[in-house]
Amino acid sequence: MASLNIRNVEKHYGDLRTLKGVNIDVEDGEFLVLLGPSGCGKSTLLSAIAGLAPVSSGQIVIDGVVVNDIESAKRDIAMVFQSYALYPTMTVRRNLTFGMRVRGASRQQQDEAVKRVAGILQLDQLLDRKPSQLSGGQRQRVAMGRAMVRQPKIFLFDEPLSNLDAKLRTDMRAEIKKLHLREKTTTVYVTHDQIEAMTLATKIVVMQGGEVQQIGSPQTIYEHPENLFVARFIGSPAMNCINGTLKLEGADAVFVGGAQATAGLRVNLGAISEGYRPYVGKKVVLGVRPEWLAHSADTTSPELIQAVVDVVEPTGSDNFVILLACGETLMARFAPGVGVTGQRVGLAVDLSKALLFDATTEQRIAR
Template sequence: MASLHIRDVRKNYGNVACLKAINIDADDGEFLVLLGPSGCGKSTLLNAIAGLEPVSDGEIVIDGTVVNDVESAKRDIAMVFQSYALYPTMTVRKNLTFGMRVRGVPKHEQEAAVERVAAILQLDQLLDRKPSQLSGGQRQRVAMGRAMVREPKIFLFDEPLSNLDAKLRTDMRAEIKKLHQRVGTTTVYVTHDQIEAMTLATRIVVMKGGEVQQIGTPEDVYDRPSNLFVARFIGSPAMNCLRGRLQGDGAAASFVGGQDRKQPLKIALGALSPGQQRYIGRDIVLGIRPEWFALAEHADAFDATVDVVEPTGADNFVLVSAAGESIMTRFAPGVGRAGESVRLSANAAKALIFDAVTEQRVP
């Protein structure tokens, strides 16, 4: 196991900046997820850590050693790719031992490593099969096992589940999490799937346009996104981001917005922090997760009309309209009927305020 430090790393392709001053610290044994939309630079950063891409500037430090000029094979990392990259003519056993055989590892050490990894990944009964005889999930476990036999300092995963169907992705997420809990190896995992990020990570690095937008625990990036990009990108359904004005005083403030000026949307926010109080009388963006709304009949509630109900089994996603604004809410099964009038209130303790110009969250 090892720590990983990314220090002011930049990567340029001609005049195009793909990575812009990336700074990340991963502790020994951490599971770090690089999350962002396609083209944000997360795979480029992973390849730079692996030594597959040289950086234009900055340092990559693994276990206290700057590895910028260390070739990939000598960085003591193991990478699992989106494609399983298994040798089709070799059995599972030979796929697992191939790298060790190339390096001249004694046969008894190879056998011990295969036995250890096969037990962890439940590959014992598959060792004499070839990849064509395996399911997608089994192939991915073999690809993981081939990385594990090396006992590397760092595991690198490049969207390893994107080729699997929904059920297999769920199963393999659990397998990867159990694997990390057992072996505790520092892991960097690239994905554009926020569910994978939220369920696997000890910390998430949210990226956009080659820049880090936020680094935090899954709870941090979900409950306290640093800006509107993170707020909208994390969460399914996405956070409601409503434009309007902050009114009232520091002890009893309200958000006032919506398209209907005669009957505007008014959401009670209660007491504000000192930083938020500076925005009274100014335009803001109010961020509220769908589950932060509740049915209510008290005076601070606002009127809404149910437009669409999307049952998912465990929840009902209920799209409502209020003062010309569409708002997504999340309730228990059976709640909401199209055309129904409801009264809603927002959880003021959870609601977030963002600067309307900079789009940064106001603490």
């Protein structure tokens, strides 16, 4: 196990900057997820950590040692790729021990490593099979096992579950989580799937355009996004983001927005805070996650957002309900059976969680 420090790392391809001053600290034993859309630089950063792509400037530090000039094979890291990259003519046993044989490990060391890893990953009954005889999930477990036999300082995962179907992804997420809880090896995991990020990470780094947008725990990233990009990217369904203006009515901060100028959407945010006061009269964006909207049968109260149900999407455990309110389209997360197309409803906003963003800088406004 080891710590990892990314210090002001840049990566240039000619005039194209794919990493822009990236700074990240990973503590010993943490599970860090690099999250972002395709092309945001997360895989490039993982390759830089692995030593597969030299950085243009900055430092990669593993366990206190700058490894920029240390070749990949000597960094004591192990990588699991999106493609399983198994040797098709070798059995599972030989795939697991291939790297050990290359490094000259004894037969006893190989057998001990296989026994340990096969037991953890439930590969005991598969050791004499070849990759063609395995399911996708079994192949991915073999790929993980090949990394584990080395007992590296750091595990690197590059979108390892993207080739699996939905059920296998769920199963393998649980396997990876159990593996980390058991081994406690420092792990860096790349994905564009926010469900993977939220369920696996102890710390998430959200990236966009080669830059770090926010670093924090999954719950912090979800409930307190630093900017509109993070707010919109994290969460499924996505956060409702409504353009409007912040007004002062008596001692209260009131958000007034909506696409219809004649029938504004109003949300009384309560007594104005010192953080909100400088934004009175300015353009802001109200951020409300679907589950922060509560259903009400009251269709007259001015304290509620009055809306009409447009589409109901039952999922079994919840109803995702698309509503129309003052020209805005909102998404709410209701209990099963709640919401009928064409029905008029009231929506109560959870004011303890609702967020405001500066419409110009797109940064969250601190209360």
